[in-house]
Amino acid sequence: MTLAIADTKLDLRLLKIDLLAIGQEARKAARALALAPTEQKNAALFAAAAALRARTDDILRTNAEDRDAARASGRPESFIDRLTLTPARVEAMAKGLEDVAALADPVGETIAAWERPNGLKISRVRVPLGVIGMIYESRPNVTADAGALALKAGNAVILRGGSETIASNRAIHACLAEGLRAAGLPETAIQLIGTTDRAAVGLLLEGLDGAVDVIVPRGGKSLVERVQKEARVPVFAHLEGICHVYVDKAADAEKARAIVLNAKLRRTGVCGSAETLLVDEAAADRLLAPLVIALLDAGCEVRGDAATCAVDARVVPATEQDWATEYLDAIISAKVVPGVAGAIAHIERYGSHHTDSIVTEDAATAETFLAEVDSAIVLHNASTQFADGGEFGMGAEIGIATGRFHARGPVGVEQLTTFKYVVRGDGQTRPV
Amino acid sequence: MTLAIADTKLDLRLLKIDLLAIGQEARKAARALALAPTEQKNAALFAAAAALRARTDDILRTNAEDRDAARASGRPESFIDRLTLTPARVEAMAKGLEDVAALADPVGETIAAWERPNGLKISRVRVPLGVIGMIYESRPNVTADAGALALKAGNAVILRGGSETIASNRAIHACLAEGLRAAGLPETAIQLIGTTDRAAVGLLLEGLDGAVDVIVPRGGKSLVERVQKEARVPVFAHLEGICHVYVDKAADAEKARAIVLNAKLRRTGVCGSAETLLVDEAAADRLLAPLVIALLDAGCEVRGDAATCAVDARVVPATEQDWATEYLDAIISAKVVPGVAGAIAHIERYGSHHTDSIVTEDAATAETFLAEVDSAIVLHNASTQFADGGEFGMGAEIGIATGRFHARGPVGVEQLTTFKYVVRGDGQTRPV
Numbered sequence: 001m002t003l004a005i006a007d008t009k010l011d012l013r014l015l016k017i018d019l020l021a022i023g024q025e026a027r028k029a030a031r032a033l034a035l036a037p038t039e040q041k042n043a044a045l046f047a048a049a050a051a052l053r054a055r056t057d058d059i060l061r062t063n064a065e066d067r068d069a070a071r072a073s074g075r076p077e078s079f080i081d082r083l084t085l086t087p088a089r090v091e092a093m094a095k096g097l098e099d100v101a102a103l104a105d106p107v108g109e110t111i112a113a114w115e116r117p118n119g120l121k122i123s124r125v126r127v128p129l130g131v132i133g134m135i136y137e138s139r140p141n142v143t144a145d146a147g148a149l150a151l152k153a154g155n156a157v158i159l160r161g162g163s164e165t166i167a168s169n170r171a172i173h174a175c176l177a178e179g180l181r182a183a184g185l186p187e188t189a190i191q192l193i194g195t196t197d198r199a200a201v202g203l204l205l206e207g208l209d210g211a212v213d214v215i216v217p218r219g220g221k222s223l224v225e226r227v228q229k230e231a232r233v234p235v236f237a238h239l240e241g242i243c244h245v246y247v248d249k250a251a252d253a254e255k256a257r258a259i260v261l262n263a264k265l266r267r268t269g270v271c272g273s274a275e276t277l278l279v280d281e282a283a284a285d286r287l288l289a290p291l292v293i294a295l296l297d298a299g300c301e302v303r304g305d306a307a308t309c310a311v312d313a314r315v316v317p318a319t320e321q322d323w324a325t326e327y328l329d330a331i332i333s334a335k336v337v338p339g340v341a342g343a344i345a346h347i348e349r350y351g352s353h354h355t356d357s358i359v360t361e362d363a364a365t366a367e368t369f370l371a372e373v374d375s376a377i378v379l380h381n382a383s384t385q386f387a388d389g390g391e392f393g394m395g396a397e398i399g400i401a402t403g404r405f406h407a408r409g410p411v412g413v414e415q416l417t418t419f420k421y422v423v424r425g426d427g428q429t430r431p432v
Numbered sequence: 433m434t435l436a437i438a439d440t441k442l443d444l445r446l447l448k449i450d451l452l453a454i455g456q457e458a459r460k461a462a463r464a465l466a467l468a469p470t471e472q473k474n475a476a477l478f479a480a481a482a483a484l485r486a487r488t489d490d491i492l493r494t495n496a497e498d499r500d501a502a503r504a505s506g507r508p509e510s511f512i513d514r515l516t517l518t519p520a521r522v523e524a525m526a527k528g529l530e531d532v533a534a535l536a537d538p539v540g541e542t543i544a545a546w547e548r549p550n551g552l553k554i555s556r557v558r559v560p561l562g563v564i565g566m567i568y569e570s571r572p573n574v575t576a577d578a579g580a581l582a583l584k585a586g587n588a589v590i591l592r593g594g595s596e597t598i599a600s601n602r603a604i605h606a607c608l609a610e611g612l613r614a615a616g617l618p619e620t621a622i623q624l625i626g627t628t629d630r631a632a633v634g635l636l637l638e639g640l641d642g643a644v645d646v647i648v649p650r651g652g653k654s655l656v657e658r659v660q661k662e663a664r665v666p667v668f669a670h671l672e673g674i675c676h677v678y679v680d681k682a683a684d685a686e687k688a689r690a691i692v693l694n695a696k697l698r699r700t701g702v703c704g705s706a707e708t709l710l711v712d713e714a715a716a717d718r719l720l721a722p723l724v725i726a727l728l729d730a731g732c733e734v735r736g737d738a739a740t741c742a743v744d745a746r747v748v749p750a751t752e753q754d755w756a757t758e759y760l761d762a763i764i765s766a767k768v769v770p771g772v773a774g775a776i777a778h779i780e781r782y783g784s785h786h787t788d789s790i791v792t793e794d795a796a797t798a799e800t801f802l803a804e805v806d807s808a809i810v811l812h813n814a815s816t817q818f819a820d821g822g823e824f825g826m827g828a829e830i831g832i833a834t835g836r837f838h839a840r841g842p843v844g845v846e847q848l849t850t851f852k853y854v855v856r857g858d859g860q861t862r863p864v
Contacts, residue, residue: 031780031806034806035803116825120814120818122824127806213836214836214837234837255858255859258861259859259861261861262861262862263861266861266862266864267864366856370854370856371467374463374559374852375852376852376853377852377853378852379855380855380856380857381856381858381860382552382855382856382857382858382859382861383860385861386552386857386862391862392554392853393548393554404561404562404645404850405646405666405838405850406837406838408850408853409852409853418836418837420806420807420809420840421809421810421824421840422810423809423810423812423814423818424798424811424812424813424814425811425813425814427690427691427813427814428814428818429690429691429693429694429695429698429814430694430698430818430823
């Protein structure tokens with residue numbers, strides 16, 4: 001027993017030494033990446049895409065091993081599906097790398113520039129964030145996506161994928177390393193933590209002695225919760241997307257129907273999916289029943305307040321817990337509220353500051369909602385499912401953040417940069 | 433003994449209840465502040481300035497009590513000076529409030545706007561950060577400065593000043609509260625923690641159950657160190673300003689002299705003061721001796737490498753520790769380096785990523801320095817003492833940040849805001 005404990009401590013110490021070395025390599029690579037010209041970063045992305053295509057058979061064979069192991073350990077089919085690669089999925093990864101290469105390089109961009117009365121020329125210039133720690137679960141394509149976005153924004157990245165896809169992640173990572181090598185960039189710009197030891201996540205969250213600038217978690221609520229609780233460095237994440245659609249008395253009924261159905265049902269497992277429908281009491285007679293019946297007829301479970309239950313026998317009574325639940329499924333909670341003020345009060349109480357939408361033809365009411373709802377994304381007459389970097393025109397995204405700092409909403413290449421002030425003078429000194 | 437422990441625990445529990453209530457009030461006030469029009473916020477600032485002027489005698493009397501107590505407890509004169517208010521200092525505070533009123537209101541500003549092919553109109557709009565926790569030491573004017581900046585940017589603020597100035601802070605805070613009341617804004621928008629219990633700082637750093645969005649410490653290194661170590665919420669701060677001036681072989685000797693003297697000696701106690709002089713070995717013969725002698729003659733102690741020691745008998749040999757020391761005094765370390773690459777390597781190794789300057793007439797060398805030095809502020813041919821929100825044209829600042837997130841460099845009203853995405857549509861739904 002005593003020996004076993006000693007061994008565990010020794011293992012942890014050795015793991016820590018390994019990870020600190022990874023952190024130091026990442027920090028060194030980040031210096032090189034920060035100064036790398038756009039063409040060189042793009043060359044690495046194109047070469048990595050070519051490597052992914054050339055090694056598709058290898059990658060699929062490796063992925064089949066991961067899949068067999070996951071099946072043998074009794075993982076459910078939905079889990080197996082998430083980790084499964086197909087020729088089409090590998091091609092999508094390769095294409096994704098090329099798409100990131102096609103994005104504008106944010107590094108070096110002058111965000112603002114002004115001149116002072118004393119002749120000093122001040123500019124704010126975009127620079128990379130530094131080293132990104134990426135912690136994700138079962139989808140192996142995150143290895144390629146996150147590596148590419150970090151690289152394009154001039155950052156080094158340390159990847160820590162789920163243990164069930166470790167072999168697939170290694171095979172994909174080898175292609176990224178080949179791309180970096182081909183372009184003459186340090187391979188350590190994209191490192192994959194090779195061990196499945198769960199203690200590695202804890203060490204990464206501590207920041208590896210200052211080597212990690214930001215953590216981006218990508219996975220279920222329990223992962224994000226752990227990361228937000230334990231991380232000693234900034235985190236770009238959202239814990240939940242409890243998104244609302246509020247249908248105002250001045251709503252166009254047809255727009256409301258289309259938006260509510262799309263917001264809830266286009267995909268139910270994404271963070272921008274609506275979880276609660278709020279209907280203005282002043283027009284509940286006209287709007288509530290058609291919306292609820294359309295949802296029910298589309299196969300969605302509706303959990304409602306008394307007014308909603310009265311619409312149709314298929315509606316289930318909602319409990320207090322329902323208003324605070326992200327179903328990630330074909331289930332919606334529904335409630336009648338006293339106008340836009342009631343909707344705002346409900347959203348502030350139960351929402352997660354992610355994405356919320358109002359449907360109305362009344363411009364003033366829309367502006368009240370847009371101004372007063374304190375969420376990363378607020379929409380007027382549009383589906384909450386637009387909460388996505390691609391749909392925002394930012395290209396690929398590494399995630400969506402609901403924090404109030406730095407990155408808020410979709411996190412694309414631009415959000416993976418910071419800035420510095422560059423001041424050009426001609427001998428100016430500061431008066432006393 | 434047992435009883436004493438029980439009492440301490442009870443006290444801590446009561447303190448926690450008090451502080452959580454302060455946090456909840458701040459959160460409520462922040463909702464109101466976020467929506468307050470510019471004129472109302474400015475009215476509060478003007479009314480507070482008037483109150484400061486009207487109550488100057490009271491404030492000075494109270495401050496004298498703080499001062500007597502500090503003297504009685506054996507505090508040094510430099511400390512007493514920092515906490516001392518005079519009629520001129522009170523007037524400067526009042527004027528400071530009016531200056532903040534004159535700044536542009538950042539809230540509601542559209543930072544960027546674009547339209548998507550599907551007709552969605554996306555804009556990024558500035559919104560307040562929320563609730564700011566301000567922890568500061570002996571200067572009572574921070575009470576007014578921080579309160580005003582937070583208010584102007586639409587935030588609520590919880591102030592925790594040094595225990596030695598608690599009476600002065602209370603008197604100043606009463607004027608701010610009077611201003612808020614006169615303008616019809618919630619007095620709880622600016623709250624002062626009334627207890628001198630040090631445990632209050634710890635509770636504030638934990639974030640008061642999510643009520644605090646950011647902590648801004650203002651004080652010595654040990655305070656900032658504690659805050660950075662213990663805070664469970666984001667922090668806007670810099671730990672040290674180890675700022676460098678690099679004099680390149682292509683430097684104009686007269687500019688170099690003026691900049692070095694100003695960067696070191698204009699004020700030695702500010703974070704933008706230079707701590708290390710680096711001179712290009714290719715022109716050390718021409719540049720080193722005049723710079724070192726000018727510093728010595730101006731009363732500055734110089735701690736140098738061998739080459740610098742050879743210049744003048746008054747130069748003290750530098751130790752390894754000197755390169756990593758923020759003197760905040762009339763002391764400078766000095767060293768000959770192999771060109772701009774050597775300067776960059778030295779700064780990356782020993783610097784604090786705050787503010788660094790190059791003096792050269794060679795534009796290409798300047799651009800290399802500006803691009804490769806990874807600091808919040810990099811300057812060409814200008815004094816490091818320009819590291820200041822006022823000198824940047826931002827108006828007042830609440831501090832200077834060296835973190836890579838959100839606020840970097842001077843933290844003014846604009847940096848006390850975040851943004852949200854406002855999306856305006858006409859019924860758009862997202863295709864599968």
